[in-house]
Amino acid sequence: MLIQIVPTRKAYYNELIRYKIPAAAKLSRTSYAVTSTGNVILINSEELSRKHLAFTSPHEMTHQYQIEKYGAEILKKRSWMEQDADYHAEKISGYNKYQ
Ligand SMILES: [Zn+2]
Numbered sequence: 001m002l003i004q005i006v007p008t009r010k011a012y013y014n015e016l017i018r019y020k021i022p023a024a025a026k027l028s029r030t031s032y033a034v035t036s037t038g039n040v041i042l043i044n045s046e047e048l049s050r051k052h053l054a055f056t057s058p059h060e061m062t063h064q065y066q067i068e069k070y071g072a073e074i075l076k077k078r079s080w081m082e083q084d085a086d087y088h089a090e091k092i093s094g095y096n097k098y099q
Pocket of ligand 1: 059062081082
């Protein structure tokens with residue numbers, strides 16, 4: 001698993017393209033982190049506080065684990081995936097992004 005943290009939205013876009021992540025242009029505008037099924041986690045830290053960055057890393061790592069454990073079928077249960085990843089990320093980082 002590769003975790004790559006980039007400092008700007010532009011660098012995030014460039015890396016999304018380099019890793020051939022689908023819908024890179026849209027994702028670069030609407031997200032700050034992506035987990036691909038190719039074992040790559042890409043995070044744009046430009047707009048994240050240190051606490052939120054500490055939360056986002058385990059959140060995305062949980063997605064890698066979910067995909068590894070359950071296969072691509074789990075991508076159909078997006079709501080469960082996000083809640084599960086938030087739960088683990090909050091336990092690990094001590095940060096709740098909703099507070
Ligand atoms: Zn997520």
